[in-house]
Amino acid sequence: MTNVYIHGIGMTKFGKSASSLKELLVEASAEALIDAGRPKIDAIFVGNFMGGSIANQEILGAIVANELGLGYIPSTKVEGACASGGIAFRQGLLGIMSGEYDTVLVAGVEKMKHASTPDVTQAINAAMDTTTTEKHAGLTFPGFFGVLANRYFYETGATKEHLAQVALKNRQNAVNNPLAQFLKPTSIEEIMGARMITDPLGLFDCSPMTDGASAIVISRKKSPIYVRASSQVSGPTKMQDVSNLLSLPAIGESGRIAYEKAGVSPGDIDVIEIHDCFSMTEIIATEELGFFNRLEGWKAIEEGRTKVTGDKPVNTSGGLLSRGHPIGATGIAQIYQLVRQLRGTAANQLDRTSRLALAQNLGGTGSYSTVHILERV
Numbered sequence: 001m002t003n004v005y006i007h008g009i010g011m012t013k014f015g016k017s018a019s020s021l022k023e024l025l026v027e028a029s030a031e032a033l034i035d036a037g038r039p040k041i042d043a044i045f046v047g048n049f050m051g052g053s054i055a056n057q058e059i060l061g062a063i064v065a066n067e068l069g070l071g072y073i074p075s076t077k078v079e080g081a082c083a084s085g086g087i088a089f090r091q092g093l094l095g096i097m098s099g100e101y102d103t104v105l106v107a108g109v110e111k112m113k114h115a116s117t118p119d120v121t122q123a124i125n126a127a128m129d130t131t132t133t134e135k136h137a138g139l140t141f142p143g144f145f146g147v148l149a150n151r152y153f154y155e156t157g158a159t160k161e162h163l164a165q166v167a168l169k170n171r172q173n174a175v176n177n178p179l180a181q182f183l184k185p186t187s188i189e190e191i192m193g194a195r196m197i198t199d200p201l202g203l204f205d206c207s208p209m210t211d212g213a214s215a216i217v218i219s220r221k222k223s224p225i226y227v228r229a230s231s232q233v234s235g236p237t238k239m240q241d242v243s244n245l246l247s248l249p250a251i252g253e254s255g256r257i258a259y260e261k262a263g264v265s266p267g268d269i270d271v272i273e274i275h276d277c278f279s280m281t282e283i284i285a286t287e288e289l290g291f292f293n294r295l296e297g298w299k300a301i302e303e304g305r306t307k308v309t310g311d312k313p314v315n316t317s318g319g320l321l322s323r324g325h326p327i328g329a330t331g332i333a334q335i336y337q338l339v340r341q342l343r344g345t346a347a348n349q350l351d352r353t354s355r356l357a358l359a360q361n362l363g364g365t366g367s368y369s370t371v372h373i374l375e376r377v
Helices: 021-035 060-067 084-097 117-127 141-155 160-175 188-193 249-262 279-288 297-302 327-343
Strands: 004-011 043-047 075-078 103-110 196-198 212-219 225-234 271-273 356-363 368-376
Touching: 004 021, 004 084, 004 327, 021 060, 021 103, 021 212, 043 060, 043 084, 043 327, 060 075, 060 103, 075 084, 084 103, 084 212, 084 225, 084 327, 084 356, 084 368, 103 327, 117 141, 141 196, 141 279, 160 188, 160 279, 160 297, 212 327, 225 249, 225 327, 249 279, 249 356, 249 368, 271 327, 279 297, 279 356, 327 356, 327 368
Parallel strands: 043 075, 043 103, 271 356
Antiparallel strands: 004 212, 004 225, 103 212, 225 368, 356 368
């Protein structure tokens, strides 16, 4: 349990933007501050992965403080690969829980679309252990999760069509989300027929390069949205260190810790945002977090249980696959969507009242995982 509440949220349109990294970050932050009623901010935490390497821009926290006139307050940029946003959010929480701050602005941002695919791929690969034989052999993130998918097919009755159903479900959700990157409907046939990235993952099974920013204002002052639990763990950084290819233990352990802190179980969670960097990752994550039995997540997809109309709706925003994945902003964007669900104003708003929501943000091939549980009070 924490003593932290969410007061304001902000988010830019995801996709290809003419705005700079700085402009995206300031836009989302300003929106969150306005939504929160323009409170006095005591500190800033910014999640970002490749601002220096791709956008040639660092000092992001100080930029926000200066551009928005927030004064001589501490600011920090947080890097944790694709979990940068979730870790930044947690650092803001810990600052309030320690008693150091009353109100904190947490933001995440990435600018990727202006760079070439090889340059972005090289920058993203910094999220692997670059000194290993795996890296020198050419292992990539699609390659890693492609191996997991093939092994999952071997161990279960799942097929590539189940991955396509994940991608289709998330695209259908994104079509109704005006801030999402992909608003064009698709079909199982188009997804199955798309060009292969790495067997068995096709184009629609992989999250895209994205520009975008998101922001949250949190405070010890009470509001209708309570941060009930926060957790973060580290996991294996190399495939050769993984004891079970069909497990991402950082996700499972961060979920276990969060449930224990919140005093709830997976069955209590009403709506979920999961780090679906690949369609296969969403299936494994639902199992790791206890929503479905091990090696049975594909059955839940087949039965429609993770749709907006299902009993465990996952990625009502469209997820990374279709909402988009501006790396540093992703963990904050997940929380943005869940706050809107709990407020009753979300894209793909559930037709039933939600009380508990869970966000899970992954970094690397399972190197980091954060889980946050929110409650409408």
